[in-house]
Amino acid sequence: MFGGGINDIFEAFFGGGSSFGGGQRASGPARGPDLESTAQVAFETAVFGGTTSATVTTYVVCEKCEASGCQKGSHASTCGECRGSGQVRRTRQSFINMVTVVACPTCNGQGRRIEHPCEVCAGDGRRKDQRTFEVGIPAGVDDGTTLRLSGLGAVGLRGGPSGDLYVHLQVVPHDEFLRDGLDLVHPLHISFAQAALGMNLDIATLDGEEKVEIGAGTQTGKVMRFRGKGVPRVQGRGRGDLRVHVIVETPEDLTPEQADLLRKFAELRGEIVAPADAGLLSRIKSAFR
Ligand SMILES: [Zn+2]
Ligand SMILES: [Zn+2]
Structure with missing residues (x-):
């Protein structure tokens, strides 16, 4: 290295x-x-x-x-054509005499010639x-x-x-954090029950554990901001913020018992939900019974 x-x-x-x-x-x-x-x-x-x-x-x-380019014991000699300057003059006649200075073609502008080049390079x-x-x-x-x-x-x-x-x-992208300018963004997935009833939890940030308080009735899209826990400004002072974005997850894997409890919950709130046997699978099953 x-x-x-x-x-x-x-x-x-x-x-x-x-x-x-x-x-x-x-x-x-x-x-x-x-x-x-x-x-x-x-x-x-x-x-x-x-x-x-x-x-x-x-x-x-x-x-x-x-780095000399010469075999051991030999030296580069001064180029005969340009006498070491690396440049030669070319005169061209048109309306006026034009004198142009170009790189010496014999030594490629180096001014020196190597008679015995190094075997390695x-x-x-x-x-x-x-x-x-x-x-x-x-x-x-x-x-x-x-x-x-x-x-x-x-x-x-x-x-x-x-x-x-x-x-x-x-x-390399991180599993838990995204960059948004100087801010770090952390999506926090919580359950429907946690969102409705509230909860306290510790989340792992890049600076260590941080306490997060989810208030009762938290909605998807709620953002909690932790000042100064984001990305430092390159060559500057201060850091961005850590933003925790709440995402409320709808459960997709309810057991029959959990589904019954949610139906009772909906009934108490006067909400209309699909009846227990209205699932596509059960309708297909009954059609082929
Ligand atoms: Zn030359
Ligand atoms: Zn060499």
């Missing part, structure tokens, strides 16, 4: 001025390409922060030639390899966030500096 380079992690949110593709510096060996990778992040890690790992196929420095000074980086996850990141790991991209040819690594985060 390799660490570091995550200090400017927040330039990740695109529009922050960083651009893909890197590019050639004014002088010296060209910078290596930027790379992209995807990393899975546990739901709790996205909320509270932590680490994950990202694996990427990249270019690393060739240990054999230590064939003169590139780098080789392909797979690397796994430990990635620091700031608290509050959401699914789809991209982090920029400065200098953890591929190294350039023959000692060129490294590009950046962009890590796209995939937050």
Whole structure:
């Protein structure tokens, strides 16, 4: 595992001025390409922060030639055509004499020629390899966030500096909680009897147990809000809320005894309900008796 380079992690949110593709510096060996990778992040890690790992196929420095691209004991020589500048002039005559400066075709703009290339990297000074980086996850990141790991991209040819690594985060969904911006949403399923009579219960939140009081006569859609128990603001202060959304469940698996009790209950309240033998199954049964 390799660490570091995550200090400017927040330039990740695109529009922050960083651009893909890197590019050639004014002088010296060209910078290596930027790379992209995807990393899975546990739901709790996205909320509270932590680490994950990202694996990427990249270019690393060739240990054999230590990035020079030359066989041991040999050196790159100055290119004869451009005399080391990496550039040659081309003169084109039209209405006026146009002088164009282009990259030297003999040395590909490198200014140097390698007579005896390294056996391992064939003169590139780098080789392909797979690397796994430990990635620091700031608290509050959401699914789809991209982090920029400065200098953890591929190294350039023959000692060129490294590009950046962009890590796209995939937050693994949670069974009990959903994200709604900075709020956490927890659906709480309660029975018809619990909704009608009320109850007290403990629910497991990401911050530990929390007491919930269901008042008598609670309806589906009631929302209980726990201030500051939601998702922290990335690079900011404060947290969102935890919202517990009540869903009253209609029982679908009544025993005959429970059904009789509910019928008596309906009778007491003067409510019209289907008679005991009106179920589809019993009607089919009676039709074929
Ligand atoms: Zn090499
Ligand atoms: Zn040249």
